[in-house]
Amino acid sequence: MDDYHASPSPNPHSQDLRKGRFSEPGRAYHITTTTWRRQRIFGALQPARTLIQSLMLSDRLQRSQTLAFVVMPDHLHWLFVLRDGALKDVVGAAKSVAAHRIGGRIWQPGYHDHALRQEEDLRTIARYIVANPKRAGLVERIGDYPHWDAAWL
Template identity: 60%
Template sequence: MPDKHAKPHGKDLRKGRVSLPGQVYHITTITFDRRPVFSDLRSARLLINALREAQACDEATTLAFVVMPDHLHWLLQLEADASLSAVVGAVKAVTAHGLGERIWQSGFHDHALRQEEDLAKLARYIVANPLRAGLVLRVGDYPHWDAVWL
């Protein structure tokens, strides 16, 4: 009998994944061995620029994000003709290439928002991650987040 408490493997995270244009997704992806790669300002800005590039290429519209030292939370709306796996994969590839090393754990977690879910509430939850993690006393003191949907 499978262990219901076991952590899923990267390949298991892809089961049932669907890319729907216009769908809003909450993406979470973690650094390899949970290393605090993004504690470094240059690394964090590189990742943020990769998110902006995905939007500039009309692949995804960023609604909110926070770059934590060892992971990323990204609230995005997928654009037409874009694959969720390809968009997230491109962001991860750009940052890994820019830093010249493996920085990401394989796979990512995605949650497609349902119509009844409160988008603003989720965006506030995402950007408050540094506060809950004890990294800052006020959300505004943390430099690596943005939200257009609060």
């Protein structure tokens, strides 16, 4: 067995991602989270749409205000303004809802977050996020990829 599969977690340092994390309502965050062992779960239509529904549920519950997202086959980029609660709880709830509805273990523990500074341009970051499928070679035009939105742009 190789070292990757011998580890109980595919990312043994995922707990380090949580050190120093701070939640600030009203601040925009860019979250990246990956599937368990980088499985291409969201390459299929139904799981991708289910994940998007979990992001929209977070908005409806007024925990977040989604600015942009892209669901890639093996990870999620989500740009949102934290409205209520702790960042870990908002992200954890969105991941949990999706996992429950899809079934099985779908997420690696933890996530990467970037709290945007005031001088950072939200539109530039949103454009970067939604261009991920083009950069990954999944589509030639961003508009051809079905699992993204940045309606506020």
